[in-house]
Amino acid sequence: MAQVIIHTNENGGVSITYPTPEYLETHTIEDVLAKDCPDHAIIIDASELPTDNTYFDAWVLNSGVVTVDETKKQAIIDKQTAETTAKASALAKLAALGLSEAEVKALVG
Amino acid sequence: MTTIINGSSPSITFSDSTTQASAGLPSTGGNITGNLNVSGTVGIGTTSPAGTLDVISSGFTKIVVSNTTNGVTGRIQTESNDFLIQTDSNHPLSFAVANGASQAGIDTSGNFKFNSGYGSSAIVYGCRAWVNFYGSGSITIYGSGNVSSVTRTNTGRYTIAFSNSLTDTNYGVVCNGTIDTGTSTGGNPFFYGIQAASSVPQIKSTSQVGVMSQNASTSFADAQNFTVAIFR
Numbered sequence: 326m327a328q329v330i331i332h333t334n335e336n337g338g339v340s341i342t343y344p345t346p347e348y349l350e351t352h353t354i355e356d357v358l359a360k361d362c363p364d365h366a367i368i369i370d371a372s373e374l375p376t377d378n379t380y381f382d383a384w385v386l387n388s389g390v391v392t393v394d395e396t397k398k399q400a401i402i403d404k405q406t407a408e409t410t411a412k413a414s415a416l417a418k419l420a421a422l423g424l425s426e427a428e429v430k431a432l433v434g
Numbered sequence: 435m436t437t438i439i440n441g442s443s444p445s446i447t448f449s450d451s452t453t454q455a456s457a458g459l460p461s462t463g464g465n466i467t468g469n470l471n472v473s474g475t476v477g478i479g480t481t482s483p484a485g486t487l488d489v490i491s492s493g494f495t496k497i498v499v500s501n502t503t504n505g506v507t508g509r510i511q512t513e514s515n516d517f518l519i520q521t522d523s524n525h526p527l528s529f530a531v532a533n534g535a536s537q538a539g540i541d542t543s544g545n546f547k548f549n550s551g552y553g554s555s556a557i558v559y560g561c562r563a564w565v566n567f568y569g570s571g572s573i574t575i576y577g578s579g580n581v582s583s584v585t586r587t588n589t590g591r592y593t594i595a596f597s598n599s600l601t602d603t604n605y606g607v608v609c610n611g612t613i614d615t616g617t618s619t620g621g622n623p624f625f626y627g628i629q630a631a632s633s634v635p636q637i638k639s640t641s642q643v644g645v646m647s648q649n650a651s652t653s654f655a656d657a658q659n660f661t662v663a664i665f666r
Contacts, residue, residue: 348582361595378571
């Protein structure tokens with residue numbers, strides 16, 4: 326199983342470092358750990374990471390285990406919902422002005 | 435006939451003294467005053483030349499070529515683990531074809547030049563590092579050069595670490611990729627570039643560079659087939 330390097334980053338999230346196959350031809354993942362990662366980074370099997378990457382920014386690292394922080398996850402969902410709602414509202418206002426769907430698309434993409 | 439000039443006791447053997455004299459060669463040493471024409475092969479350091487001219491020694495074998503009029507001096511030489519072609523005087527090293535102008539070479543500042551369609555030989559500005567990867571979810575690195583790792587720090591944000599550090603931070607970064615329609619709600623077009631959003635510190639050092647991808651809503655969004663190339 327492929328190995329990766331993980332550590333808690335400055336945002337409180339989890340950074341995952343993937344060595345390039347090119348570099349592993351002449352070096353080890355321990356070399357990458359020493360060269361590219363902070364002192365508190367650790368090596369784990371990639372299979373130990375959560376399989377659902379949808380809320381990657383909600384991942385947290387505790388005692389070597391990566392889990393999804395539900396509070397951060399909800400904040401992401403709320404932000405996405407707000408963005409979707411704002412876009413739908415803007416589109417509705419344009420439509421109310423009499424613009425056709427094609428004209429709206431030409432305007433905002 | 436094979437002419438042999440061998441080691442510390444060089445000797446050239448002629449069939450008779452008349453032939454030797456007619457070649458302008460002294461009988462007891464000294465300079466050759468005439469032309470030396472060899473119809474066979476010449477071996478220096480070998481009694482079995484493998485080519486028309488074969489120069490062999492146990493140390494660094496060197497052939498020096500000089501022009502006393504303009505001071506151009508160069509050599510071809512065997513090293514411990516490579517074969518060296520260089521100028522010894524302060525002149526560029528050039529390659530040409532068809533008796534024409536230089537088509538490639540190395541100038542005295544160490545710049546490599548070539549024509550290859552430019553129209554004239556010009557300095558080549560190399561790609562110092564590059565990587566192509568799938569940047570959504572579990573990263574897959576398709577290929578790279580002078581890159582030791584790719585770190586996914588947040589959605590749409592990555593740090594590229596160089597195998598060998600660059601000489602300074604005045605390099606250019608070129609990024610491109612394709613949208614991950616599975617995770618992005620912002621739609622096209624994406625923005626790819628050096629990490630420079632107000633909420634994100636820029637990372638650009640001699641050992642690594644931070645890059646990002648954003649959707650049309652300027653939200654960070656993962657990219658597929660993300661390519662980063664460093665030029666200097």
